[in-house]
Amino acid sequence: MEEAHGSKEPVSPASLTIEHVMPQSPTAEWRQMLSEDLQGEESFAEVHEALVHTLGNLTLTGYNAELSNSSFLVKRAQLGKSGIALNREIADQKRWGRPEIHARADALAERIIATWPGPTEEAGNKSEVPWDVMNTALAALPAGSWTAYGDLAALIGSHPVSVGSRLANHPAPNAHRVLQAEGAIAPNFRWLDPSRTDSPHDLLRDEGVEFDKYGRASQAQRIGVEELAQLAGMPQQDGPDQLLRPRSRRNSSLDDRFLEQLTDLQDAQVAHGTVAVLEAWAGMGGMLLYGSGGETSCFMMARGKDHERGNLWPATIYPSGKCEIVFQHLSTRAPFDDIALREQFRQRLNELPGVKIAAAKLALRPGFLLSVLVDLKVREALIEHLRWFYGQATQTEV
Numbered sequence: 001m002e003e004a005h006g007s008k009e010p011v012s013p014a015s016l017t018i019e020h021v022m023p024q025s026p027t028a029e030w031r032q033m034l035s036e037d038l039q040g041e042e043s044f045a046e047v048h049e050a051l052v053h054t055l056g057n058l059t060l061t062g063y064n065a066e067l068s069n070s071s072f073l074v075k076r077a078q079l080g081k082s083g084i085a086l087n088r089e090i091a092d093q094k095r096w097g098r099p100e101i102h103a104r105a106d107a108l109a110e111r112i113i114a115t116w117p118g119p120t121e122e123a124g125n126k127s128e129v130p131w132d133v134m135n136t137a138l139a140a141l142p143a144g145s146w147t148a149y150g151d152l153a154a155l156i157g158s159h160p161v162s163v164g165s166r167l168a169n170h171p172a173p174n175a176h177r178v179l180q181a182e183g184a185i186a187p188n189f190r191w192l193d194p195s196r197t198d199s200p201h202d203l204l205r206d207e208g209v210e211f212d213k214y215g216r217a218s219q220a221q222r223i224g225v226e227e228l229a230q231l232a233g234m235p236q237q238d239g240p241d242q243l244l245r246p247r248s249r250r251n252s253s254l255d256d257r258f259l260e261q262l263t264d265l266q267d268a269q270v271a272h273g274t275v276a277v278l279e280a281w282a283g284m285g286g287m288l289l290y291g292s293g294g295e296t297s298c299f300m301m302a303r304g305k306d307h308e309r310g311n312l313w314p315a316t317i318y319p320s321g322k323c324e325i326v327f328q329h330l331s332t333r334a335p336f337d338d339i340a341l342r343e344q345f346r347q348r349l350n351e352l353p354g355v356k357i358a359a360a361k362l363a364l365r366p367g368f369l370l371s372v373l374v375d376l377k378v379r380e381a382l383i384e385h386l387r388w389f390y391g392q393a394t395q396t397e398v
Helices: 028-035 044-052 072-080 085-091 098-115 131-140 149-156 160-169 200-207 225-231 253-265 268-283 339-349 370-374 376-394
Strands: 017-020 058-061 287-290 298-301 315-318 322-325 367-369
Touching: 028 044, 028 072, 044 098, 058 085, 072 085, 098 160, 131 149, 131 160, 131 225, 149 160, 149 225, 253 268, 253 287, 268 287, 268 298, 268 370, 268 376, 322 339, 322 370, 339 376, 367 370, 370 376
Parallel strands: none
Antiparallel strands: 017 058, 287 298, 298 315, 315 322, 322 367
């Protein structure tokens, strides 16, 4: 099969991985392309977030590492040689922005509906879709936040259309907090209780959700797939599993792996800014620990597991481009089990340009893009906030 097609993709479905056509960590070329699709007061960050993990932007490939965050011109050439027909259809496009992603999502949805017709009411009652997991996540969805049909679908292995149909026909907690990916209320939203006439928009606003003048909820208040999994109580990687010396890169395979992945997945400026922050953390007395998963995460430790008050870290760095703030972990460790102290940390972080963490996420693991660290002033400000955190974490109890 491989010889016939000249591609490693047809060998086995097990060898394929999910590829984001528009990458999670966009380069300047991708930013320029998507900026052409912005409307009104839309920002690049909110439109990118609304598109990047949607069905229309995802495909399967055996060349994930080679494609990475390459330009569409490079990806188009590679996908055009793919043994997968869906990839060749992407390669037929001249550009890859919002209209193309939406069009592909609609086309794929039609294929899905035609291939797997919706269940009858009797069959629906016997569905193997874990709707209970969805309901658990929705029940825990805090006021002042929202999620998208696609996020719920990704959580339970379903499709946004199926999620919408389920919510339209079966009771579910906080169903009014489920919106379209861009933050708009679904045009066909209806309360299951026919006596209700209140507006979901007004209710969400009263709960603390911010809307722009176009009626779109703030993307900063969106609860994504990973955070939904946390709310649903799914197993999470709770912490680092191996201690490595922060400056012994030549003798530390995991440390080398982290740096290799960071430089492969990010441009030189982002990688430099990230390393500068990590080195500053180590310089103030913090430790760097690393995970051993496929993506080598870096944990910024303020206290080790042998500390009398338990281990503690403010953030986890992922080479794919995210700095994750671990409020969920902090809520169980002194002194940050005090919500007022976590809120102070959140407000400090929100002073950084490009960072906006919603108050509704103080019990979750929100984050921001590593790309903000390209700016020297942002790096210096973040280092000062981390220095404040380290002081709070290591001060002796009175």
